[in-house]
Amino acid sequence: MRSISQFRRNFTLLFLLLSLIVSALAYFAISSMVGTQSRQQQKAIAPVFNLIDHKLLRPLHITHALSESNVFLPYLDSAKPDEAAIQRELQRLQTSLKVNVFIASDKAMRQYFANDEENRALTEQTTAWYFRFKESEADVQVVLGNQERLSLYLDYKEYNHKGEFVGVSGAALSLESFMQEFERYQQQYGYDFYFIDEQNNVLLTSDSGSQPKLAERTGLDQLTWYRQLSSAPLIKGVYSNLVDYKGKEHLVLELPLPQLKWRVFILLPFDEQARSSAVNLWRLGILIFLVVVVLCLVILFFTERYSSHYEKRLFTDGMTGIANRRYIERLTQDLIEQKIPVSLILVDIDHFKSVNDNYGHNAGDKVIKTLGGVLKDAMRDQDVAARWGGEEFVLLLPKTSYAQSMKVAERLRKQVAETEFNIADGQSVRVTASFGVTQADYYESLADLVHLADRALYSAKHKGRNRVEGHC
Numbered sequence: 001m002r003s004i005s006q007f008r009r010n011f012t013l014l015f016l017l018l019s020l021i022v023s024a025l026a027y028f029a030i031s032s033m034v035g036t037q038s039r040q041q042q043k044a045i046a047p048v049f050n051l052i053d054h055k056l057l058r059p060l061h062i063t064h065a066l067s068e069s070n071v072f073l074p075y076l077d078s079a080k081p082d083e084a085a086i087q088r089e090l091q092r093l094q095t096s097l098k099v100n101v102f103i104a105s106d107k108a109m110r111q112y113f114a115n116d117e118e119n120r121a122l123t124e125q126t127t128a129w130y131f132r133f134k135e136s137e138a139d140v141q142v143v144l145g146n147q148e149r150l151s152l153y154l155d156y157k158e159y160n161h162k163g164e165f166v167g168v169s170g171a172a173l174s175l176e177s178f179m180q181e182f183e184r185y186q187q188q189y190g191y192d193f194y195f196i197d198e199q200n201n202v203l204l205t206s207d208s209g210s211q212p213k214l215a216e217r218t219g220l221d222q223l224t225w226y227r228q229l230s231s232a233p234l235i236k237g238v239y240s241n242l243v244d245y246k247g248k249e250h251l252v253l254e255l256p257l258p259q260l261k262w263r264v265f266i267l268l269p270f271d272e273q274a275r276s277s278a279v280n281l282w283r284l285g286i287l288i289f290l291v292v293v294v295l296c297l298v299i300l301f302f303t304e305r306y307s308s309h310y311e312k313r314l315f316t317d318g319m320t321g322i323a324n325r326r327y328i329e330r331l332t333q334d335l336i337e338q339k340i341p342v343s344l345i346l347v348d349i350d351h352f353k354s355v356n357d358n359y360g361h362n363a364g365d366k367v368i369k370t371l372g373g374v375l376k377d378a379m380r381d382q383d384v385a386a387r388w389g390g391e392e393f394v395l396l397l398p399k400t401s402y403a404q405s406m407k408v409a410e411r412l413r414k415q416v417a418e419t420e421f422n423i424a425d426g427q428s429v430r431v432t433a434s435f436g437v438t439q440a441d442y443y444e445s446l447a448d449l450v451h452l453a454d455r456a457l458y459s460a461k462h463k464g465r466n467r468v469e470g471h472c
């Protein structure tokens, strides 16, 4: 019936709404979790960039700027430079720029540092790098040195105004503090770094096992985690696959350092906890969804049961147990909407007042009740017998022609007249009924049909009762 289908529609909507709410909740929970995870990773990565920028790129730029500005040229272009002035200048730069700047004079054959105790003569034995660099074609070099402590040297060739080579300016970066920082991040966030030079050798790493020894350098290809990488990054710098590193899954990021012609690989431990909490969250989401589904089904089951019980009561006549007027109204509405032709028969017990008067009201009720059963049992499955009110009944016969319904009415009339109506133990009465028949292919309301049937019924009563009359 319509109210049931309406209920189902509403319920489906409610169910969809609930599913939507659960999905939205799961989405927000997961996105907040992913957000937290990515914020944590960003937080972990940010210091790496700061470190690289502060400890490597900044000194590199400063050294380059000093070289370009020819600030050391007056000292380098002289065979007997003012060493005290050089010392003051280097100390001033170290204080203001926090970079250990040095110069190596080709004319004086001496290397000068801010700390004059480090000053030394340029000889093949003590400063072989200088002679190698002087002979090389490159104007800039970045080399790792390990004289007293692990240091990185940034060297720039210096030329005078005539274009003659006069020496080298540069900076020595102690990598000790750099490595200490690495270690701290490694302990705090659990990731490792690999600095790789142009020749694909490991220059620096936070992984002590692969820490470079200047004599024998580890090639990138020798690293097992690198060999596990798929050939190309998924997007620039990010490799799609996880690698097994130190017994854990790691994500690999690659960061180019074009200024140094180096690359940095960062190995981030894949957050197992986040993954398992994501899985747990999904499980929770699915559980909530299932609970909602079960809850909805239980509600649906009980509501349907209640609603069908309620509908039964709503559309059933209390006295006879057959359909009531409300049901006929609803059914007719459906038939009108579906444009189904219908016959309608009004049945009215003749002289019913006298039954009441002669046998009492209870007897009258029993007659009405029995007649309801008689009419209902005589109907086809697709037809409906309903109590219209009082001692009047209505029969609705869908897809039935006028002639057929006249025949049905006549058959019923005879059946009623032949029925013994039991009104008390061993006592029965006989009644007759009058029938008003109408049929319509097209009709706009139940009232139209009832009006025509009522006219036919009136005619049957007028013509002497216990008759069938039709009007269409």
Ligand SMILES: Nc1nc2c(ncn2[C@@H]2O[C@H](COP(=O)(O)OP(=O)(O)OP(=O)(O)O)[C@@H](O)[C@H]2O)c(=O)[nH]1
Binding pocket: 348, 349, 350, 351, 352, 353, 354, 356, 360, 361, 362, 363, 364, 365, 368, 389, 390, 391, 461, 465
């Ligand atoms: N027992 C009983 N009587 C009812 C019920 N509903 C209506 N009646 C009675 O039915 C009678 C109907 O009387 P009328 O409308 O005068 O018609 P009639 O006596 O049937 O005579 P005609 O219809 O002209 O043949 C009234 O006396 C009502 O009180 C009911 O539910 N139970």
